[in-house]
Amino acid sequence: MVLCNNHTLTNLNLEYNYLSDEAGIALAMALSKNITLMYLNLKNNRLSYKAVIVLAEALCKNTTLTNLCLGDLRYNDLGESAGKTLAEALCKNTTLTNLNLSDNKLGESAGKALAEALCKNTTLTNLNLYSNNLGESAGKAPLAEALCKNTTLTNLDLRSNELGESSRKALAEALCKNTTLTNLDLGNDQLGESAGKALAEALYKNNILTDLRLFNNKLGELAGIALAEALCKHTTLTNLNLNINKLGELAGIVLAEALCKNTTLTNLNLNCNELGEPTGNALAEALCKNTTLTNLNLSSNEMFGESTAKALAEALCKNTALTNLNLSYYKLGESAGIALAEALCKNTMKEPIWVNQKEKHWQKLYAKILR
Numbered sequence: 001m002v003l004c005n006n007h008t009l010t011n012l013n014l015e016y017n018y019l020s021d022e023a024g025i026a027l028a029m030a031l032s033k034n035i036t037l038m039y040l041n042l043k044n045n046r047l048s049y050k051a052v053i054v055l056a057e058a059l060c061k062n063t064t065l066t067n068l069c070l071g072d073l074r075y076n077d078l079g080e081s082a083g084k085t086l087a088e089a090l091c092k093n094t095t096l097t098n099l100n101l102s103d104n105k106l107g108e109s110a111g112k113a114l115a116e117a118l119c120k121n122t123t124l125t126n127l128n129l130y131s132n133n134l135g136e137s138a139g140k141a142p143l144a145e146a147l148c149k150n151t152t153l154t155n156l157d158l159r160s161n162e163l164g165e166s167s168r169k170a171l172a173e174a175l176c177k178n179t180t181l182t183n184l185d186l187g188n189d190q191l192g193e194s195a196g197k198a199l200a201e202a203l204y205k206n207n208i209l210t211d212l213r214l215f216n217n218k219l220g221e222l223a224g225i226a227l228a229e230a231l232c233k234h235t236t237l238t239n240l241n242l243n244i245n246k247l248g249e250l251a252g253i254v255l256a257e258a259l260c261k262n263t264t265l266t267n268l269n270l271n272c273n274e275l276g277e278p279t280g281n282a283l284a285e286a287l288c289k290n291t292t293l294t295n296l297n298l299s300s301n302e303m304f305g306e307s308t309a310k311a312l313a314e315a316l317c318k319n320t321a322l323t324n325l326n327l328s329y330y331k332l333g334e335s336a337g338i339a340l341a342e343a344l345c346k347n348t349m350k351e352p353i354w355v356n357q358k359e360k361h362w363q364k365l366y367a368k369i370l371r
Helices: 020-033 049-061 079-092 107-120 135-140 142-149 165-177 192-205 220-231 248-261 277-289 306-318 334-346 360-370
Strands: 011-013 039-041 067-069 098-100 126-128 155-157 183-185 211-213 239-241 267-269 295-297 324-326
Touching: 020 049, 049 079, 079 107, 107 135, 107 142, 135 142, 135 165, 142 165, 165 192, 192 220, 220 248, 248 277, 277 306, 306 334
Parallel strands: 011 039, 039 067, 067 098, 098 126, 126 155, 155 183, 183 211, 211 239, 239 267, 267 295, 295 324
Antiparallel strands: none
């Protein structure tokens, strides 16, 4: 095969090519001999366990590949056995830094095997396990233990794995001990309120994490308050996604108070959290004081009204840091829109505010803003 003899190619993207197992096996065999390829994307290629066995063997021998993408169940149905085989390869491989296994139905036992591999592997920095049915048992002990021992992983994506509340304590404790992880995505993992509170407590001790994504986890008011209080003291977190968590009014107000004290957060997503006008007014006051937040998403909090929009408009006249503000899916009305338009004429925000532009008066206002 050409890859066996080629000595110049470093990047090969074969995504969406319906290669199937025969071609996958041939590519894997070539990897055993190739000494230049660093990036290989085999996403969506109808590969199965047969191809992965050979690929795993190649990873044990290959000394140059740093990025491997096998993501997406639609055409790469790897399954549990493939996940275990790849985990064994990670124990031996010394060059791979990025591995994408997203959406492959790996299951709990494969999740445990990969966690054990992370305890031994010393090169992997990015691991994407999005949507793999890992379940509570994988998150409760193996993955948490791996995070305590691993010293190289910086990015871990565990979205949509149904980790559940029972994983909360173990993962939170792991964050207190881990010294390298900077990006953690636990979105859509059914964590619940107690998990949110445990993670908030972990933030008091962790001084490495910069990006934490907890969207759609039913955290509730108490967890929201706990996270807000943690933000007052945490000094490294720059991105926090709390989208769709039913935080409620009180948590929203406490978060606004936290923004007055926090000096590192640049991105905050509070989309769809049942926040009302008191929260909106509190956030407006916070924006007058905060000097670091650049992106704020407040969309789909339907209790916001014209008075809140006007308060935010006044805040925009004073704030010099915010570059993106999302107020989409509100019926703010024309007077609120005019106030926002006037604020934008004074504010240095380079990007327009995201609002519902379907109504005619918004079209006129945008024309004024962009003049």
